[in-house]
Amino acid sequence: MQLTLTGAEVLRPEGLQVSPLAMHDGLLVADPVGRHVDLSGYRILPGIVDMHGDGFERHLAPRRGAMKDLSQGLASAEAELAANGITTATLAQFWSWEGGMRGRDFALRFLEALQAYQGVGTDLRVQLRFEYSMLADYADFEQAVVDHAVPYVVFNDHLPHKALAKGKKPPRLTGQALKGGRSPEAHLALMQGLHDAMAQAEEAVAGLAARLAAKGVILGSHDDNTIEGRALWQSRGVTISEFPETREAAEAATDGAVLGAPNVVRGGSHSGNVSAADLIRAGLGDALASDYHYPAPRQAALMLAEEIGLQRAWALVSSGPAALLGLQDRGELNVGKRADLVVLDEQGRIGATIAAGRITYLSGAVAEAFMR
Missing domain, CATH: 2.30.40.10 (Urease, subunit C, domain 1)
Structure with missing residues (x-):
């Protein structure tokens, strides 16, 4: 044109x-x-560059099991992205012990569908969110990253460690087990086994991070909450900090911090973590991401523009995330x-x-x- x-x-x-x-x-x-x-x-x-969004999940499976043709869901997600000014979208797909849409098999299916998808112009990219406690999945996960040229991997740990350490049933166990296609007993046993092997996982993830970084994959950690935790990830070559939960962790994220745009729009975190707007006012944060709500980056940037100016506020949803993703062309x-x-x-x-x-x-x- x-x-x-x-x-x-x-x-x-x-x-x-x-x-x-x-x-x-x-x-x-x-x-x-x-x-x-x-x-x-x-x-x-x-155009808005979104570094992390999982709002596409509701397009792929509006109801449990209703996901026969993922290309139709991707087309619907792309329409919503475009309507919200997003020109580059990083679709954050889980590879998790949770199973279902967040399990290994669906992740592989999603990667195949995205690779084959022919859209209307939005640059749809993928981020794989790997639950690094899953030691048995390391080889398959690493091969999938190579096979599908995944540019961005984030390491997660969503295990309810406090409950598991006390031998208690975690909250929402039954519902989570059903989504994963397991009995509550089997799901609890799986989580307990992963929890017990976390010391091995902490050693193994360092090697995995080194191998992925050598292949040019951008690496991130999720929900950092301490200076020491962020420093540990940085020592492993994991540069980006997604959604730091405390100001201290955000200050330690010197290689790049991604904050949640919905946090700004809501006026604070829905889970009691640090306010993203307060971090930005303090000069912290390099990018705002949609997280779970695609209208949020535009809304958050325009809200912040009233305080910090349009130039700086809009950079958080455009040039800032583009730089963290290594996209110098946009x-x-x-x-x-x-x-x-x-x-x-x-x-x-x-x-x-x-x-x-x-x-x-x-x-x-x-x-x-x-x-x-």
């Missing part, structure tokens, strides 16, 4: 300015080309970058999303401007 957008305020690296924005062959170009569209009264911002509206952008009206509503020069979402008065 050859297109020049005129009249709008454009968020360039140097700030907002009214200037034409031209695109050709999926890239931003210096000189006006093709058809001109007058977007006076609107703002054009870089995140800013600069000549030579990918034509990834979103058009907002005065109320901050999305009228258009363009990914690599392709229109992925178009609505309302902005659609009328394109059709004139």
Whole structure:
């Protein structure tokens, strides 16, 4: 598509300015080309780069077992992503002892479906969230990362260690067991065995991290809550800290901290952790991620813009995450970058999303401007 957008305020690296924005062959170009569209009264911002989102799960399985054709679910998820201004989406897929949609077999099925999926333009990428207590899965997991060129792996530990150490039944055991296709007794025995072998897992994950890092895989840890814990992950080459739970852990995440956009929108963590907005006000955090709600990055950035300015706030959902993911070709509206952008009206509503020069979402008065 050859297109020049005129009249709008454009968020360039140097700030907002009214200037034409031209695109050709999926890239931003210096000189006006093709058809001109007058977007006076609107703002054009870089497309949102989402580093971590699992909102796609509800598209793949709106009800338990209703997931015959994953490509249809991916198409539905892509439509929601585009409607929320997301041009690069990292789909965070579990590889977990929880089973079901978060188990090994579904993860492999998801990887196959995503590899075969032909979308409308959104860059759909994958992050595998590995429960590193699963020692028996290390070889299969590592092979899957290689076979599917997975660019981003995050190490999780969601075992209820306190309950297991006391020999108690963890909360929600029965419901979780049913989702995993197990009896409550079998599920509890599985968790207990993984808990008992955590010392071995702590040794094994260091080797796994080293091997994946040598292959160029970006590595992250999840829910860091202490300085010592973050330092341990960093010593293993695990650079990114996703959703640090305390200010101390966020301060220790010197290689990159990803915060939850829903935390900002809610006004705090739903689980009692540190406020993402407070961290950002303190100059901490490099990216905001959708986590479980795709509208949240846009909402959070616009809310924060009232305090810290649009330039810095929008960087948390565009250039910041792009840099952490090693994507130097996007995140800013600069000549030579990918034509990834979103058009907002005065109320901050999305009228258009363009990914690599392709229109992925178009609505309302902005659609009328394109059709004139």
